[in-house]
Amino acid sequence: MCSGNLRKEIDDFVCYCNENYNKDKNKEFEHILVEDINDRKDRILLWEAQNGNDVAKEYFILDKMDYVRILTSRDSDIIAFKSRGLDDDDLFQTGIIGVLDTIKKYDFRANVKVNTYLTNNVKFSIRNMYRQYGLISISREAGSIYKKCSDKISLIGDYITKDDIEKISREIHIDAKKIESSINAVKSRSNICTINIDGSIECDVSAYEKYNMKTYRDYLEKMDDYYEYISIIQEMKKLSKKEYDIIKGIYIEDRTQKDLSEELNISVPAVGKIKKRAIEKIKKGLL
Template identity: 30%
Template sequence: MLSNEKIMDLITQAQSGDIGAKEVLLTENLNLVRSIVHRFTNRGYEWDDLFQIGCMGMVKAIERFDLSFNVKFSTYAVPMIIGEIRRFIRDDNPIKVSRPIKDIAYKVHKVQEFLRGSLGHEPTIQEIAEKSELSTQEIISALDAMQPIVSLYEATTNNSGDQLLLLDQIASTNDEIDCLEKITLNEVIDRLSEKERYVIRMRFYEDKTQSEIANQIGLSQVQISRIEKQALKKIKNFL
């Protein structure tokens, strides 16, 4: 552990252009970055990617730290690292949200955090609106727009504890059936095995869920899921 005086000295050197001093500070604070990154795991991002973003936040903290601050460098660096990671996650959203909406959502989250502490419970939309001076519609729209995207291939479990994909729980729509008909998949489907053809036709032509198909032919939903995936892979290769 570096002493506070040594840290201040290294920051002075780093801000004067000393790359070596900046690298020493970054290396000495990697455990701090790791501890913060662990807060953001299980959100669909690779740990290494978040760690790199966290290191960028640490570098920014080194470059921007005001030596006249009466606080420890780590106290200043933590919110800088957290902010950098949150900004990355927010901006990486595949559905692009306008900057004004993002600003409103950020303001709402800050007000939510404040009210949780002052009220001792999860604030209502009306309470947030009164504190933030925003309309309830603005708040709801901003929060809806910033909801994280859930992949259809995200793992879930059924009542029996079997691991399945979220996609497996959704019945096919008529639009999907029409799509299959438009691209004339009948010829390709005929090249599948009898069991694969049955599962594909039930899933995409008869609008059956995997559970319904499993009950009809006496197999488990997991087995139906495997058959479907294998059949779709074959169809893709044939096409």
């Protein structure tokens, strides 16, 4: 959790940068100095981080940790993974990958707030990391634990109390929380496949068909992305050498504008202008 002192330290840093940007009067900073105060704060931290400021990078990560923890504990899409053998810490740690990805790839477009971009990245990181949970949506550990205590569960009935779980825990020498998570995983309606008391696997045909359709849609989207990527590469070949080097450096090699400015012996704002001009050329070529 972000402490009061750290929060003030971050706010002071952002305020200092904000004042410098306003003094500069450079049009390059128009995409940072947006009206929304919270979004402006995020954009300043990201701009500094992408231009090699490690302090800003650390501030952004620390500032977003609370948000990621809230998101992973309340978002319905993410919560579904909890019934599949994953816990809050698993989801939180994977969600932080989405924060790091945001730092690398956020492009400061005017109509997309940082938090919106961040939320999508956190969700994607979790879905991508635990993609293997999509078909049989329970972990091996959860399935194994459920199988060990299935006979005892069948004698209790549909409603299982905390006392029941504690009793089973003592009898089979497995932590009660793990038993509870395993029962939730197997009994969850979000599962495509569940393990029956006799150890057999039963499949929800309707859910399975939906899964296959989703897999097919994902494939089509990936193919669309692939052809779009090829088209962009073709348009990049029409750029000047400096424009090509900057676009390649930023979007393919994940280099910062500061790094490229030093290599090309030009200012950071000049790199930004060339990048913007090159992007407009590529967009025009794709129309």
